[in-house]
Amino acid sequence: MRKPIYIFSSGTLERQQNTLVFKDGDGKKRYMPVETIADIHVFGELDFNKRLLEFLTQNEITLHFFNHYGYYIGSFYPREYYNSGYLILKQAEYYLDILKRMDLAKKFVYGAINNMNKVLEYYIRRGAEELSTTLEELSHISSAVETQDSPEALMAIEGNAREIYYSAFDIITDSEDFSFAKRTRRPPQNRLNALISFGNSLLYVTVLSEIYRTHLDPRIGFLHSTNFRRFSLNLDVAEVFKPIFVDRLIFSLINKNQLKAKDFSTGVEGVFLSESGRQTFIEEWENKLKTTIDYPPLKRKVSYRSLIRLDLYKIEKHLLGDKPYEPYASRW
Amino acid sequence: MEQQKEPQQGNEIEFYNEEQFLYTGTQVYYYVICHRKLWLYSHRVELEKSSDKVALGALLHETSYPRLKKREMLIDSLIKIDVLEESGKILEVKYSSKMIEASRLQVLYYLYYLKRKGFDGLVGELRFPRQKRKEDVILTEEKEGEVKAALQNIAQLIEPPSPPIVEWSGICRPCAYAEFCWG
């Protein structure tokens, strides 16, 4: 199994024969055998050259960049190594045909709301009965999905659903340090918002890295409009997984006191995780992705990370007219 | 019109016959193994690269018969064969005899292909290093019929816009497409 690499310090990343070497400011070197790396996440300042990018391309490694505050900037997405012209044509066809596009876009929204429900139901079972009203409101919204006829309208519904769902966060976390108030994005205005933004960024790049290992083109999304400059399919697929991957992780980090107020900084750029906070988050994030769960269709256990890949395959099968896409539904 | 590729290091032979088969040995092999796999592969929905099994097969291929003088030839940029230097036999090495039927047809296809190009009387040989076993493959008239039928079927199987529906068989478990088909 290839592993993701996270680089927090600043320095130089270069190729030395068949190995990657990271030299930090003090001249300390870290060697990383290239065949063990899945993708690289860069949080510090990084110097590199074209030779490095060529090396990463040869070895099919994506490179993701985050800014000083931990927010996603962009990726180096090497030339695809799986390439099916037929599938790309199908993907474009499903994008251009509004009925086909809406069909898929709705599935992402249903998938997202369904998994939000699963999160709420879990906390209701554990005594937070007041969340039942949230659940009802969500199902109300969910019933409006079917009648939407444009991706924009669908995105608005998605936004409403998420707003209602986020209103449950204060009940779930019950922590003064992490009160939610409302969702604020750029910049996040409080700690919980900072956590959501950070977690979502990690999910976006994880899905992007998984898309790289399929035949899909990340530039053609269905719910999120393609604007030909940005990746958007990963945003679509991430919607399905946010509640079970990101939100659950945040609740556990807060409720187990793994993150505290001191792990955040506040500045003109809003509130963001400090480096130590980011490291804690990423450590638990990686643990989560590695965790395996029973997966009945395959009659074996699979990791959380592979759940993403399996959904991407399901989308491919949908596009090939093989089997309609059913987004991953958490069982608890 | 695009120029045909130059022969590489003398091991690629180009034929300029009118008749062209458009299938690779792998397609003929997959035709026997699983029609769905054939369809997916033929539409370039490939998944083999990440499979360790394939890497293992390639490694075995390279290390099985170090003293054997063989030459890899790519013909019409389409089929890749190993030729034994001494006997001129066409060799195919497989790491498992489980897929023996498929390998047989693959070699028969090579022989048929070459015969149509004017190379008559060639013989194939299958080798199974693990089982220390080998087997001659001879293109009889009957076998030729089998190959022709297979080629026709392949054309029909890969023609539809969607893959054939998934059906469980014993070879699904080790198949590189298992997660794709069953996940």
Ligand code: SF4
């Ligand atoms: S998993 Fe089974 S059905 Fe799918 S391609 Fe492989 S052998 Fe065929």
